Every structure is written in structure tokens, then in C-alpha cells.
Amino acid sequence: MYQYSGLILFAPLLSFVIIVFGTRVWDMLSRPKKVQLTTHDGHGSGEGHEQGAHVGVELAFASVPAVATAATARGAKDATAHAEDQAAAAHGAHLDDHGEDDDEDPKVAHLSQGAVVSGYVGVGIMLLAAVYSWYLLLYSIFVPDQNFLKNGTDVFSYDWLRQVGGAGDYVIAFHIDTLGLAMLVVVTTVSLLVHFYSQGYMEDSAGYARFYAYLALFTFSMLVIVFAQNFLVIFIGWELVGLSSYLLIGFWINKKAKPDEQRPSPSNAAMQAFVTNRVGDVGFIIGIMILFANTGTFDFATLFVKAPHVMSQGLLATAMILVFCGAVGKSAQVPLHVWLPSAMEGPTPVSALIHAATMVAAGVYMVARVFPLFVSAGPVALGTVAWVGAITALFAATIALVQSDFKRVLAFSTISQLGYMFVGLGISGLGNSDLTYGAGPGMFHLFTHAFFKALLFLGAGSVLHSLHHATHKEVQDMRLMGGLGPKMPITAITWLIATLSISGFPFLSGFYSKDTIIGLTAERGQWGLYIITLGTAGLTAFYMLRAFILAFGGTDGKYGGLWGGTYRGVGDPHESPRTMTIPLVLLAIPSIIAGYWFGFFQYLSPKAPIISFTELLTNPLTYIGTAVSLLGLGVAYFMYARLNQEKLHNFVENNAALRTVHRILYNRYYVDEFYNWLIKYGVLGLSHVEQAFDTYIIDGVVNGVARLVTTLGRDIRYTETGRVQSYMIGFFGGVAVLTAVVLVLVTYVAK
Amino acid sequence: MGLTLNHFLVLGAMLFCIGLYGAIAKRNAIAVLMGIEIMLNAVNITMVAFSFFNHVKGNGLDLSSLLTGQIFAIFIITVAAAEAAVALAMVISIYRKRDTVDVSEIDMMKW
Numbered sequence: 001m002y003q004y005s006g007l008i009l010f011a012p013l014l015s016f017v018i019i020v021f022g023t024r025v026w027d028m029l030s031r032p033k034k035v036q037l038t039t040h041d042g043h044g045s046g047e048g049h050e051q052g053a054h055v056g057v058e059l060a061f062a063s064v065p066a067v068a069t070a071a072t073a074r075g076a077k078d079a080t081a082h083a084e085d086q087a088a089a090a091h092g093a094h095l096d097d098h099g100e101d102d103d104e105d106p107k108v109a110h111l112s113q114g115a116v117v118s119g120y121v122g123v124g125i126m127l128l129a130a131v132y133s134w135y136l137l138l139y140s141i142f143v144p145d146q147n148f149l150k151n152g153t154d155v156f157s158y159d160w161l162r163q164v165g166g167a168g169d170y171v172i173a174f175h176i177d178t179l180g181l182a183m184l185v186v187v188t189t190v191s192l193l194v195h196f197y198s199q200g201y202m203e204d205s206a207g208y209a210r211f212y213a214y215l216a217l218f219t220f221s222m223l224v225i226v227f228a229q230n231f232l233v234i235f236i237g238w239e240l241v242g243l244s245s246y247l248l249i250g251f252w253i254n255k256k257a258k259p260d261e262q263r264p265s266p267s268n269a270a271m272q273a274f275v276t277n278r279v280g281d282v283g284f285i286i287g288i289m290i291l292f293a294n295t296g297t298f299d300f301a302t303l304f305v306k307a308p309h310v311m312s313q314g315l316l317a318t319a320m321i322l323v324f325c326g327a328v329g330k331s332a333q334v335p336l337h338v339w340l341p342s343a344m345e346g347p348t349p350v351s352a353l354i355h356a357a358t359m360v361a362a363g364v365y366m367v368a369r370v371f372p373l374f375v376s377a378g379p380v381a382l383g384t385v386a387w388v389g390a391i392t393a394l395f396a397a398t399i400a401l402v403q404s405d406f407k408r409v410l411a412f413s414t415i416s417q418l419g420y421m422f423v424g425l426g427i428s429g430l431g432n433s434d435l436t437y438g439a440g441p442g443m444f445h446l447f448t449h450a451f452f453k454a455l456l457f458l459g460a461g462s463v464l465h466s467l468h469h470a471t472h473k474e475v476q477d478m479r480l481m482g483g484l485g486p487k488m489p490i491t492a493i494t495w496l497i498a499t500l501s502i503s504g505f506p507f508l509s510g511f512y513s514k515d516t517i518i519g520l521t522a523e524r525g526q527w528g529l530y531i532i533t534l535g536t537a538g539l540t541a542f543y544m545l546r547a548f549i550l551a552f553g554g555t556d557g558k559y560g561g562l563w564g565g566t567y568r569g570v571g572d573p574h575e576s577p578r579t580m581t582i583p584l585v586l587l588a589i590p591s592i593i594a595g596y597w598f599g600f601f602q603y604l605s606p607k608a609p610i611i612s613f614t615e616l617l618t619n620p621l622t623y624i625g626t627a628v629s630l631l632g633l634g635v636a637y638f639m640y641a642r643l644n645q646e647k648l649h650n651f652v653e654n655n656a657a658l659r660t661v662h663r664i665l666y667n668r669y670y671v672d673e674f675y676n677w678l679i680k681y682g683v684l685g686l687s688h689v690e691q692a693f694d695t696y697i698i699d700g701v702v703n704g705v706a707r708l709v710t711t712l713g714r715d716i717r718y719t720e721t722g723r724v725q726s727y728m729i730g731f732f733g734g735v736a737v738l739t740a741v742v743l744v745l746v747t748y749v750a751k
Numbered sequence: 752m753g754l755t756l757n758h759f760l761v762l763g764a765m766l767f768c769i770g771l772y773g774a775i776a777k778r779n780a781i782a783v784l785m786g787i788e789i790m791l792n793a794v795n796i797t798m799v800a801f802s803f804f805n806h807v808k809g810n811g812l813d814l815s816s817l818l819t820g821q822i823f824a825i826f827i828i829t830v831a832a833a834e835a836a837v838a839l840a841m842v843i844s845i846y847r848k849r850d851t852v853d854v855s856e857i858d859m860m861k862w
Binding site: 725728 | 776
């Protein structure tokens with residue numbers, strides 16, 4: 001039954017195909033071919049004819065009277081103006097609902113039938129895929145099949161190219177094993193909930209069907225990575241993920257940049273994500289090529305056995321660090337993290353998908369997938385992984401402390417948590433103890449993180465959606481929120497659960513996965529990593545509770561400021577529709593209980609130990625970690641729920657050191673500015689030099705040759721007199737000269 | 752002593768030079784043509800002389816190869832006749848058009 005898991009892989013592709021070639025085409029065909037113009041005469045006045053022109057818009061629009069009046073008021077002149085009027089009419093329809101919206105992404109008054117069906121298709125197919133993958137996971141746990149647990153199952157294999165002589169194989173092969181299955185469940189579950197949630201969040205977006213097609217493509221791309229059996233396939237999936245994230249981040253192509261909020265336009269953000277990932281991919285592809293050139297294979301299982309024998313450890317370590325570069329780009333580690341905060345410009349369900357399951361998880365999953373190679377490569381490669389992770393975790397956490405953009409806090413928390421995952425992966429192989437943990441600790445944190453991070457993002461989306469309805473603006477600034485707890489209780493409660501879970505609050509899922517990693521750093525004697533990860537845990541708790549209080553609570557709220565309080569924005573926000581709250585509730589469950597899968601390490605690698613609950617409770621390290629997390633929570637509570645915000649603000653503003661620190665952190669250590677500077681003066685400067693080279697050297701040579709020939713021709717042409725006799729002089733003179741030369745040669749030289 | 756090959760060659764060279772001078776220096780197109788004819792005949796003399804002296808020496812070659820120079824001369828005379836006809840026709844034609852046969856004035860094909 002495991003070999004049928006290929007159906008899960010191709011399910012999102014199927015829904016992509018159905019939407020692109022099915023419902024979208026059907027939608028286009030069922031659209032009325034021509035716009036009918038019916039004129040009402042009888043207004044009497046001369047311009048009445050024009051004013052009364054009534055545009056019979058599409059069926060969908062015709063059902064909304066407000067549209068027709070809006071179009072009429074604009075005085076639609078002819079059928080060709082219809083297209084522009086359509087958007088305007090849709091805008092006009094919104095006027096009746098809730099005032100003028102200031103965002104530029106096109107809205108429709110009413111989704112077409114094809115679009116609605118596209119949504120149902122996406123949700124339905126993902127539901128089947130998610131149910132089947134959960135069934136497979138539970139089956140593999142409760143009905144253990146030793147062969148599958150050890151080796152996994154090949155799902156699909158196709159000889160794409162086979163080199164003559166059998167040296168080197170290019171095989172498209174898909175494979176499922178326990179590591180893939182754990183990831184598969186995460187991807188399909190989060191994707192399903194995001195699909196479902198988008199029905200509410202994207203309710204009136206013009207590109208509704210397109211959005212679902214991209215979501216399906218994104219899920220398919222990630223599943224290609226999950227199922228990959230060799231580097232070739234994982235690289236294909238890798239690039240597909242990059243493409244679909246580009247499409248989804250830049251989904252609202254008409255939106256402009258917001259410089260005062262330091263937010264780029266979605267199209268720029270999409271490009272940034274794509275280009276930044278290319279930087280990492282250069283290393284990734286070179287690493288793959290080094291491995292392939294030395295072993296002649298892409299296949300993971302063969303590489304694990306062969307690579308340590310045929311490659312020196314130094315070369316293998318170089319290759320693996322280069323491969324890790326790809327993960328740095330994809331998983332937004334320092335210094336390639338800049339695309340991820342910008343990716344917040346995409347629709348919020350996309351952010352949830354990117355941050356929980358598909359895009360950034362790909363880097364962690366890839367490292368986990370080739371983990372035996374990292375172990376063979378030795379402590380240098382593993383140390384690089386761990387230290388890059390640790391530095392990223394601390395770096396991002398400090399930035400997240402002061403951000404005021406709701407989604408950006410979550411973006412930096414994702415970067416920080418991904419750092420933890422890499423620390424978990426690196427530390428598992430580091431140190432002098434046995435390597436039995438395998439990829440367990442990092443993957444466990446990925447597994448639990450996926451649920452609460454998806455929950456955080458979907459909750460944030462719910463808040464933004466509600467504020468958008470209330471204020472008719474796109475509000476992401478936490479300074480314009482506050483006191484939302486009682487107004488949207490489901491979102492607030494589920495968000496609180498996720499906040500506590502990511503903070504490492506005891507007995508929630510984040511507590512187990514994060515404490516394991518922190519504990520392991522101490523166990524392996526890596527005290528530098530231990531201190532960084534421990535400190536970051538405290539920072540995480542601080543900024544997450546800060547975000548919660550700023551959004552949902554306030555100093556004058558209930559329960560000491562945690563719940564309710566003054567709402568600092570305008571309008572009257574209320575709870576989001578059920579399509580959006582149901583996924584929140586469903587995600588809150590694994591956010592609490594996912595950490596109780598104590599056999600996770602053993603499930604991934606059979607020799608690994610089971611997490612022992614009693615050992616966890618008796619280990620002093622656990623209490624230290626918990627104490628730090630609780631300290632972070634406590635400080636955040638004290639600062640944002642108890643203190644007077646005005647006084648706090650003034651205190652920071654009047655203290656030069658604090659103010660400077662705040663400014664540096666708020667501007668994200670000026671990394672974006674540094675990259676801008678680097679591009680502006682480095683890359684553009686170089687291109688100016690190259691342009692000068694092109695203009696003066698290359699063009700100079702080409703033009704110089706042409707000019708030389710022109711000048712010569714112009715000056716020498718006067719020898720062409722047109723008189724035959726002068727030519728004869730030349731001819732016979734030439735013969736005479738030649739004769740003389742021959743004579744001299746014959747007489748003096750030939751002897 | 753008597754006539755040797757060199758006498759004929761010198762005669763040919765002299766005739767050729769006279770013809771060349773006429774072709775280059777004369778301004779009348781007819782005179783230029785005449786110069787060319789002299790050059791051709793200088794070549795003919797050389798040809799026949801080579802052929803004759805080769806034959807006199809009698810190197811045991813067959814007759815056909817010994818007569819090559821003479822046959823060449825006949826060909827040249829034929830071609831020269833045709834050339835003279837064509838050239839004279841052109842000169843007449845130019846004279847009708849431009850009222851002159853001065854070659855220094857016939858320079859339409861210059862830069």
C-alpha cells in the first residue's frame with residue numbers, strides 16, 4: 001500500500017491541471033461573448049442618451065444591481081470601455097458594503113462559478129491526499145513493517161537518460177520512507193487547511209481560481225522534494241518550489257510598495273525571493289556536481305555508501321557545505337534571509353504555506369534527507385550547519401523583538417525557528433557521542449513548528465482580514481491593533497495557544513521539540529550553541545507574547561492586560577467567517593499534542609532512543625530552559641501589559657543607547673540597506689566599468705576598423721583615374737619591378 | 752656567326768617596347784591600337800623565333816610539339832584581327848558619341 005503513495009504526489013498536480021484546463025476554460029467559455037447595450041430613452045435631456053446607457057455586464061455582475069448603477073453613473077460610453085469599467089464597477093459595488101478600499105489588488109463583486117468550483121476541487125483533492133497520508137503514517141506506526149521502516153519503498157522510477165557504459169544514471173525516482181512520511185503528513189495537512197482557509201481569505205479576490213492553481217502547484221513542488229530519491233529530483237522540486245513561491249508572493253501584482261512601512265511591492269518581493277534563492281542554488285548545484293563527478297550517481301542510498309569511500313573527507317565536507325548553501329537560501333538563513341520578510345507581501349495563506357510546510361521546510365528537509373552524508377563529511381560540515389543555524393536563530397530573534405508589523409514578527413520568528421532546526425540537525429551529528437539521533441531533533445522541531453507556525457500565520461491572516469473589513473485598509477501595524485481578544489475570541493485563543501507553544505511553554509508541542517535541541521547542545525558539550533539557543537528561547541517567548549498582547553490585549557484589558565483593552569484602530573472588527581476559524585481550531589490541536597509523539601526519533605532512525613517523559617522531568621536542563629522561556633514571557637507581560645506604554649516609549653526614546661539599539665534592530669541590522677548598497681556600488685559599479693569596456697574597447701575596435709577602411713578607401717580612390725593608359729603604366733611598371741626582383745633573386749640569391 | 756635566337760629576341764623586345772611606348776604615350780585612340788598591334792606582333796616574332804630555333808637544333812622531338820610556337824603565332828594573329836575589328840568599331844562608336852578619339856578625355860569610369 002505504500003507504493004500507492006505516489007497518488008498523493010500527483011494529487012495536487014491533478015488539481016492544478018483541472019483548474020487550469022478545466023474550470024478556468026469552462027469559466028471562459030461560459031462567459032457571454034458580447035456586451036449588450038440597451039439604451040433607455042426618455043430622460044428628455046440631450047445627454048440623456050449617453051447617461052442612460054446601461055452596460056449589461058457579465059452574468060455574475062448583472063446579478064448585483066449596485067454594479068449596474070455604478071457603471072451607469074460613470075456613463076459608460078461604448079462596449080470597448082467595458083473591460084476597464086468592470087474593475088471600477090466591482091469597486092463601486094464595494095462602496096455599498098464597506099466604504100472605499102485603498103488597496104490596489106483587483107476585487108470582484110461575485111466569484112464566477114468556475115472559480116468557486118476551482119476552490120472546491122483544490123480543497124477536495126487535498127482532503128483526500130491528507131487523509132491518505134495520515135492513514136499511511138498511522139499505519140506505519142501501529143502496524144510496523146520492519147522492511148519499510150528500515151528502507152522505505154520505491155514509488156515510481158523512470159530512466160530518464162542512461163549514459164553509455166552505465167557510468168552515471170539520470171533517473172527520475174520517487175521514494176517514500178519514514179522521514180518522507182513524517183514530512184508528507186505535514187505538507188498535506190497544512191496545505192489542506194490553507195486551501196480551506198483561502199476560501200474565506202480570498203473571498204473576493206479577482207484571481208481566485210488562479211490562486212488555487214498556484215497553491216496546488218506549490219504543494220506538488222514540495223511533494224516532489226519530499227518524494228525525491230536522488231539529487232536530480234530534489235533539485236527539480238527545489239526549482240519548482242522557487243517558481244511557485246515567486247508566483248504566489250507576487251500574487252497581488254498591482255499592489256504598490258509602501259516605503260513608510262518599509263514594505264516592498266509584491267512583485268519586487270517575489271523577484272527578491274527568486275533571486276536570493278538563486279544565490280544559494282549556485283552553491284547547491286555545484287555541491288551536487290562535485291558529488292556526481294566523484295561518484296557517478298545522484299541516488300541518495302548509493303551516495304551514502306559510496307561517497308565516503310571514493311571522496312576524501314575534505315572534498316566531501318566542501319561538497320556538503322555547498323549543498324548546505326542551497327538550504328541556507330531556501331530556508332532563509334543568514335545571510336540569505338532577506339527574502340523571507342519581504343515574502344510577507346504575498347497573501348497571508350501563502351505565508352502560512354511557505355513558512356510552515358512548503359518553502360522554508362524544504363531546506364531543512366533536504367539536509368535531513370542527506371544527513372548521513374553530512375555525518376560522513378565530519379564535524380566541519382555539521383558545525384557549519386549548527387553554527388549558521390544558531391547565529392540565524394539569535395539574529396532573527398533580536399530583530400523580531402522590536403518589529404511593529406504583525407506579519408514581520410512572525411517572519412523573523414520563522415527564520416529564528418529554522419535556525420533551531422539547523423542547530424538540531426548539526427548538533428545531532430556533532431560531539432563525541434554516538435550518532436543515533438540521526439536527523440530526529442531538527443525534523444521533530446520542523447514537525448511541531450509546522451503546525452503552530454501555520455496556526456500563527458492563519459490567525460494573523462484572520463486578524464488582517466477582519467481589520468480590512470473594519471477599516472477598509474490593509475492594516476498590519478500592531479500599533480493600530482490592540483484589544484482584539486473579545487472581538488475575535490476564536491482567533492485570539494488559538495493564537496495564544498500557538499504563542500505559548502512556540503515559546504516553549506511546558507507541555508505544549510514546542511516545549512518538547514525545542515527543549516530537545518537545547519538539551520542536546522548541552523549534552524554534546526557545545527556550550528556556545530547552548531547559550532545561544534537558550535537565550536534565543538527567552539527572546540522567542542518575549543517577542544511572541546509581545547505580539548499577542550499588542551494585538552489582542554492591552555494595559556487596560558482583563559486578566560491583567562492579556563485579554564481585551566483599548567482598540568487603537570478605527571471601525572469595528574469582528575470574528576472571521578467559519579472557513580477561516582475552522583482551520584485555526586484544527587491546527588490548535590496538533591499545536592498542543594504534536595510534541596507527545598515520543599517515538600519520533602525512533603520512527604526516523606530505528607536505533608534512536610525514545611524521548612522519555614520522566615527523564616525530561618528529572619533533567620535540570622529542562623527546568624533551566626523552561627525558566628528562561630517563562631522569564632521571557634514574564635518580561636513581555638510586564639512590559640506590554642502592565643507598564644504604561646507612553647512612559648515606556650519615552651524612556652526608550654530618551655535613552656541614547658536604547659534608542660540606537662532599537663533603531664538598529666527595527667531596521668533589521670541594515671542588512672537590506674547593505675545589500676542595496678552592495679548592488680548599487682558593487683554590481684552596478686562593475687557593470688559601469690564593463691559598459692565602458694564595451695563602449696571604448698569592443699566598440700572602439702569594431703568602429704576603428706570600419707573607420708580605417710573608410711578613410712583608406714576615400715583617399716586611395718583617386719588612383720582610379722579612369723584613363724586606361726595610366727593603368728597600363730601601373731601594370732607594366734609592376735611587371736618591370738617584378739622582373740627586376742626575379743632577376744636579382746636569380747642572380748644573387750638562387751646561387 | 753649569322754642570325755642567332757638572340758637577334759630575334761632583341762628585335763621582339765625592341766618592337767614590344769616601341770609598341771608599349773605608343774600604347775602608353777599616344778593620345779589618339781587609333782595610335783594606341785596600333786601600338787597594341789605592334790606589341791602583339793613583337794610577341795609573334797618571339798614565338799616563331801623560339802619555334803624555329805628549337806626545330807633547327809633538332810632535339811629529336813616530334814613535329815607537332817616543334818610547331819607549337821608557330822601555331823600559337825597564327826592564333827595570335829587571328830585574335831589580333833578580331834580584336835582590331837572590335838576595337839576599331841568601339842573607337843568609331845566613341846567618336847560618334849563624343850566627337851573625339853583622345854584617350855585622355857575618355858575617362859568616365861573614374862572615381
